[in-house]
Amino acid sequence: MNDVLEEAGATLAYGALGIALMALGYLVVEVTTPGRLGHQIWNEGNRGAALLLSAKLLGVGAxxxxxxxxxxxxxxxxxxxxxxxxxxxxxxxxxxxxxxDLSTPGKLGATLVEGTAIHPAGWVVAAADVAVAAIVAGAVS
Incomplete structure (x- = not known):
């Protein structure tokens, strides 16, 4: 029974830490893009903003x-x-x-959340997030 309780405690601790890190990932997307991220995704149906946040959360989770x-x-x-x-x-x-952002015209964050469609640059940023996450995950192991 003690093993189960210890494992449950570890799961809660890692889960809380993972959620905190994903919340930080959310804040990063919030800061690097104009407007309120939650409003853009849930009220305006902004697919570009959703793609950026999804890639960031998947990367942090990995x-x-x-x-x-x-x-x-x-x-x-x-x-x-x-x-x-x-x-x-x-x-x-x-x-x-x-x-x-330095290598693209205009402000990348603004470009990515313009309108409700996914700008092609959104796929590039999403791929970069996933690639960086893969590199860090590889360095961990």
Whole structure:
């Protein structure tokens, strides 16, 4: 019974950390795009904004999952590793976004959430987020 309780506690701790990191990923998309992200997605049906947020959340989730799977049996160290790699992944995704922004005309964030259709650049940013997440996840293992 103690093993089940310990595993349940670890699951709650990793789950809370993963949700916190995904919330940070949400805030990153909120800051890098104009307007209120939630309103754009849920009220305006903005597919471009939804694609950006989805890619960011999937990327963060992949990093967190890999960090959890590769962590030792030490819960404390596993939580630290997951936090560090999750934050590094988010920082690297932001850097990749701004590097793409420098190489494109206009403001990339504004371009991505213009209208309700997905701008082709949205697929590029989404791919960059997933690729960065894969790189960080690979570095974790």
């Amino acid at each position: 990093i967190v999952t890999t960090a959890i799977v590769t962590s030792d049996d030490d819960l404390g160290q596993g939580l630290i590793d997951t936090t560090v790699f999750g934050l590094l992944g988010i920082v690297l995704m932001v850097i990749a976004f701004y590097l793409l």
